Amino acid sequence: MTRPYCVVGVTRGTGLQIVRQLAERGAPVRCIARDPARARNLLPAGADIxxxxxxxxxxxxxxxxxxCGAIFFxxxxxxxxxxxxxxxPEGEIRAVTYQGLVNxxxxxxxxxxxxxxxxxxxxGSELPSFTGKLLNAIKGNLQRNQxxxxxxxxxSGLDWSIGRGGLLTDGPGGRAAIRVSPPVHQLSMFRRVAxxxxxxxxIAAAAAPGASRRMFDVFNEPGSPPSDEALAKQLESLGGDRMPAGTELTPVP
Ligand SMILES: NC(=O)c1ccc[n+]([C@@H]2O[C@H](COP(=O)([O-])OP(=O)(O)OC[C@H]3O[C@@H](n4cnc5c(N)ncnc54)[C@H](OP(=O)(O)O)[C@@H]3O)[C@@H](O)[C@H]2O)c1
Structure with missing residues (x-):
């Protein structure tokens, strides 16, 4: 039997989207939720909660x-x-977003x-930006936690991939191109992704050999949504050496 994908944080947002898309593809999914009864009403039938x-x-x-074959945090x-x-309070936010990941x-x-x-x-958590400054002020030094x-x-010694989204929106997916690039972009109100x-x-990164031990930026651009093959190709062509811990990132202007 195929090992299940495990998603932590499934009741809304991107985690819920990951679970729904995996279920649509017929993949087994294990869902970790604080309140399983509430999660049951939101998640596809058959999800292991x-x-x-x-x-x-x-x-x-x-x-x-x-x-599990992969874990999504x-x-x-x-x-x-x-x-x-x-x-x-900053400590409460860090307990979930940083210490939660550590746990x-x-x-x-x-x-x-x-x-x-x-x-x-x-x-762009390591790059100065107006949007980052604003979010840090209202969300407990968000970028330090990131x-x-x-x-x-x-x-950690685990195999990992880190996908760094632009500003996330709840609009429908599949309406624009999805750009996957090396992790060089500043956070900006104008760089968004559904x-x-x-x-x-x-999901593509969980399976792409080229996404192992790589960080990458993800955002929408005008254009057609990519096929699965085109998305996988972008991940495979991230290129360069695998990123060791502590690598300095070079910003683009
Ligand atoms: N917002 C942005 O613009 C943005 C941009 C780039 C990257 N990101 C990153 O993308 C990820 C997803 O963001 P999102 O906005 O899509 O998520 P979201 O809608 O805020 O959903 C967060 C999920 O985390 C769960 N959760 C909260 N506290 C938990 C706990 N103590 N234990 C277990 N689950 C807990 C929530 O479940 P409950 O129902 O139990 O609260 C919820 O399902 C985050 O890591 C975020 O940092 C966000």
């Missing part, structure tokens, strides 16, 4: 990560202003997970 809270390391043992802080954690990586290692760990991250967790995963398209690129 397990209770787990990334701030509670013991709860993550139920995920049985060793049985799609968690972000919820609640607070706008339901997106705006103006929540899932450690649970995966403890379980003997041998697949690829795919982290959903944000574009940088630290990217670094933690890269040093969560459904981000999900597609991340």
């Amino acid at each position: 397990r209770q787990g809270d990334v701030t509670d390391p013991n709860s993550l043992r139920r995920a049985r990560f060793s049985e 799609a968690v972000d802080i919820t609640g607070g202003v706008g339901g997106r954690g705006f103006f929540k 899932v990586v450690e649970a995966a290692k403890e379980a003997g997970f041998t697949g690829r760990f795919v982290l959903l991250s944000g574009m 940088r630290d967790r990217d670094e933690y995963l890269r040093n 969560r459904a398209d981000f999900a597609r690129a991340l």
Whole structure:
């Protein structure tokens, strides 16, 4: 039997899109949610739903990560202003977005997970930008948490891919080109990606040999949506050396 994909953070946003797209493709999916009863109403029939809270390391043992072929970490802080954690205390945000990632990586290692760990991250967290400054002010130093967790995963010893989305939107996917590029872009209000398209690129990254131990930026551009083959080709042609931990990124103007 094919090993299931495991998605952590499945009740909305990109994680929910990943689960739906995998289920549409007939792939087995294991879903980790804080509230499985609520998740059941949102997720496709047949999804294997397990209770787990990334701030509670013991709860993550139920995920049985060793049985999974890939893990997607799609968690972000919820609640607070706008339901997106705006103006929540910085420590509370870090406990979910940074320490939560650390807890899932450690649970995966403890379980003997041998697949690829795919982290959903944000574009340009190491580059100064107006949009980054604004988000850092209202969302507990968001970009520091992103940088630290990217670094933690890269040093974990697991196989990994880190997809760095532009600003995420809830618009329908499949309406524009999806650009996958080396991780060189600043965060900008004008560089966006539909969560459904981000999900597609991340699913492709879980299987693409060329996406192993690579960080990449993902955003929409005017044009036609790519075929699966064209998307995989973009991931395979990221090129360059595999990125070791601590590599400095070169910004584009
Ligand atoms: N927003 C952006 O513009 C943007 C841009 C680039 C990258 N990203 C990254 O992309 C990823 C997905 O973002 P998104 O906006 O699509 O997600 P989202 O809609 O905010 O969904 C976050 C998910 O995390 C879950 N979650 C929250 N706390 C949890 C906990 N303690 N344990 C387990 N699950 C928990 C939530 O479930 P509950 O229902 O239980 O709260 C929800 O399903 C994030 O890693 C984010 O940093 C975001």
